[in-house]
Amino acid sequence: MTWLSPSESEALHLSLSVAARSVAVSLPAGIVLAWVLTRRRFVGHTLLDAFVHLPLVLPPVVVGYLLLLLFGTRGPIGAWLEREFGVELIFTRNGAALATAVMSFPLMVRAMRISLESVDRGLEEAARTLGAGAIDRFATITLPLMLPGVLAGAITAFSAALGEFGAVITFVSNIPGETRTLPLALYTALQTPDGDTEAARLACLSLLLGFGGLLLSEWFARRVRRLLGH
Amino acid sequence: MLSVAVKKRRGSFSLDVHFELPTPGVVALFGRSGCGKSTLVNVIAGLLDADAGHVALNDRVLFDTARRFNVPPERRRIGYVFQDARLFPHMSVAANLRYGASRAPSSQYANLDGVAGLLGLGSLMDRRTQQLSGGERQRVAIGRALLSQPSLLLLDEPLASLDAARRAEVLPYLEILRDRLAVPMVYVSHDFDEVLRLATYLVLIDSGKVVAQGAMGDMSLNRDLRSIIGAEAVGAVVDGAILGVEAGSGLLRVKVGHGELKVQAPYAAVGAKLRVQLLARDLIVATQIPQKLSVRNILAGVVTNITGDDADSDLVAIDIGGETIMARVTKAATRELALEPGLPVWALVKAVSLRHHSFAAAPAISPARPDA
Numbered sequence: 267m268t269w270l271s272p273s274e275s276e277a278l279h280l281s282l283s284v285a286a287r288s289v290a291v292s293l294p295a296g297i298v299l300a301w302v303l304t305r306r307r308f309v310g311h312t313l314l315d316a317f318v319h320l321p322l323v324l325p326p327v328v329v330g331y332l333l334l335l336l337f338g339t340r341g342p343i344g345a346w347l348e349r350e351f352g353v354e355l356i357f358t359r360n361g362a363a364l365a366t367a368v369m370s371f372p373l374m375v376r377a378m379r380i381s382l383e384s385v386d387r388g389l390e391e392a393a394r395t396l397g398a399g400a401i402d403r404f405a406t407i408t409l410p411l412m413l414p415g416v417l418a419g420a421i422t423a424f425s426a427a428l429g430e431f432g433a434v435i436t437f438v439s440n441i442p443g444e445t446r447t448l449p450l451a452l453y454t455a456l457q458t459p460d461g462d463t464e465a466a467r468l469a470c471l472s473l474l475l476g477f478g479g480l481l482l483s484e485w486f487a488r489r490v491r492r493l494l495g496h
Numbered sequence: 497m498l499s500v501a502v503k504k505r506r507g508s509f510s511l512d513v514h515f516e517l518p519t520p521g522v523v524a525l526f527g528r529s530g531c532g533k534s535t536l537v538n539v540i541a542g543l544l545d546a547d548a549g550h551v552a553l554n555d556r557v558l559f560d561t562a563r564r565f566n567v568p569p570e571r572r573r574i575g576y577v578f579q580d581a582r583l584f585p586h587m588s589v590a591a592n593l594r595y596g597a598s599r600a601p602s603s604q605y606a607n608l609d610g611v612a613g614l615l616g617l618g619s620l621m622d623r624r625t626q627q628l629s630g631g632e633r634q635r636v637a638i639g640r641a642l643l644s645q646p647s648l649l650l651l652d653e654p655l656a657s658l659d660a661a662r663r664a665e666v667l668p669y670l671e672i673l674r675d676r677l678a679v680p681m682v683y684v685s686h687d688f689d690e691v692l693r694l695a696t697y698l699v700l701i702d703s704g705k706v707v708a709q710g711a712m713g714d715m716s717l718n719r720d721l722r723s724i725i726g727a728e729a730v731g732a733v734v735d736g737a738i739l740g741v742e743a744g745s746g747l748l749r750v751k752v753g754h755g756e757l758k759v760q761a762p763y764a765a766v767g768a769k770l771r772v773q774l775l776a777r778d779l780i781v782a783t784q785i786p787q788k789l790s791v792r793n794i795l796a797g798v799v800t801n802i803t804g805d806d807a808d809s810d811l812v813a814i815d816i817g818g819e820t821i822m823a824r825v826t827k828a829a830t831r832e833l834a835l836e837p838g839l840p841v842w843a844l845v846k847a848v849s850l851r852h853h854s855f856a857a858a859p860a861i862s863p864a865r866p867d868a
Contacts (some may be wrong), residue, residue, distance in 0.1 A: 388580065391582070392582040392584075394569045394570045395570070395575065395576040395594035396570075396600035396640065397570050397596060397644055398595075398599060399570050406595075494585060
């Protein structure tokens with residue numbers, strides 16, 4: 267991409283890579299949680315629901331700070347991950363993916379829940395009388411029918427991941443080539459003397475990316491709806 | 497044999513039933529809307545857990561609170577045809593049909609083509625379910641349930657959401673299933689005409705309780721039935737045997753009891769059964785052999801029972817040789833004719849309602865392909 271400078275291209279690739287990892291991690295967890303929160307009633311339901319929605323109401327910096335406490339090299343989970351699996355999250359793009367995943371998780375779960383609530387439970391009952399067990403039913407009936415919500419959730423989460431700033435810079439800092447995604451690059455450009463043009467170019471890039479994402483998601487949603495016969 | 501004894505409370509409504517149903521055949525659960533029929537069917541299917549009691553099918557216990565035993569619906573092998581069909585919208589007709597078939601025990605081989613042929617689904621296979629008419633949707637739902645090779649088929653008001661024309665389109669298929677498949681069926685309905693056409697056994701339900709039950713013919717004379725279907729619809733249901741065609745008139749000769757009826761009906765094989773309904777209001781009772789009348793159908797019999805129907809009329813039960821028919825006469829007529837049990841009488845039949853053709857005439861076949 268000759269019309270992008272090396273550092274711009276790097277930030278773009280990194281943003282896409284971080285967002286993709288973020289969605290890959292949060293998608294299965296999101297589906298499970300959406301199902302649990304929609305279909306199960308248990309003690310602590312409200313508490314879990316609130317917990318999932320927490321990143322929506324907390325300042326991103328607070329989320330980044332909490333991640334630092336938990337997943338830092340001396341944090342309980344971070345230390346364990348490094349000891350057992352050699353996985354390092356702090357100051358890495360995987361860490362950035364984790365931060366964006368946590369931030370966009372409530373949006374994703376919300377989209378899936380709306381879709382799951384519209385799935386006719388009578389169809390699951392029918393599948394049941396035809397001999398389908400719980401996992402079978404979920405895979406062949408529930409999941410395909412909630413696919414519009416899964417897709418919407420994934421696209422929303424991907425877009426949010428592209429733009430996440432506060433939690434990322436707090437948790438994994440602003441390292442060129444590793445954690446400096448588009449918004450962080452834009453922020454850096456604004457901090458640099460004579461960085462105005464660079465900032466404007468990066469803003470335009472973000473704009474194009476967002477607009478393209480919206481069009482793509484609309485096109486996908488239409489195809490899926492047709493596939494489901496709506 | 498389907499054996500059910502369950503209690504279930506839902507809000508202010510409580511279901512408390514206890515019965516044993518003969519299988520095979522079509523058992524109709526009949527009663528007003530909201531009497532608990534659907535709750536009962538869901539308990540049998542396992543979609544709803546009863547508070548107490550047991551459910552067993554052919555000696556296989558499916559549910560027993562005393563033993564804390566509950567087979568989940570997916571392992572009960574009970575087919576269910578819902579009122580709203582519940583076809584899977586993201587699958588074609590063929591995929592819907594295969595859904596149950598592919599989950600049936602592998603020892604048996606589901607005959608997709610056979611069932612599709614029986615239900616006239618051949619040309620619909622590649623369609624999306626949204627492109628089907630109401631009647632077609634219900635036929636696909638029936639086929640899908642059959643192909644899961646159930647040991648019992650539950651049909652919960654499968655025609656209730658269809659208009660009259662669609663209903664008339666699906667009913668013959670249900671008759672075919674009854675006559676040609678060995679699958680016992682429980683048919684829930686609040687429409688007595690459907691019950692008359694399909695049922696071999698009738699369970700009457702009112703306010704969550706079984707009021708009466710018995711073979712269709714016996715139940716047609718039941719007093720509790722009258723309160724549900726209304727006095728006008730009261731009448732004996734008799735399964736007659738076809739004797740042949742009367743020369744000249746072309747009418748079908750049907751043997752009922754010792755007597756014979758001549759009816760206008762499409763030809764069916766000699767020996768096949770034909771269900772007729774003789775409404776009580778359509779019968780006239782005579783104490784002497786009637787002569788020179790326009791009425792063609794006259795059945796000789798003996799009065800067995802007289803009960804008051806309302807303030808002005810009586811219902812007279814007449815044995816016509818193994819079968820009982822019922823006539824409505826005024827109380828004044830009962831007095832003047834001195835009707836009493838044991839009196840020989842002649843019943844003049846003004847009208848005969850045909851309920852269906854070729855009842856259980858064809859040999860039964862199984863939905864599973866034999867020795868496959």
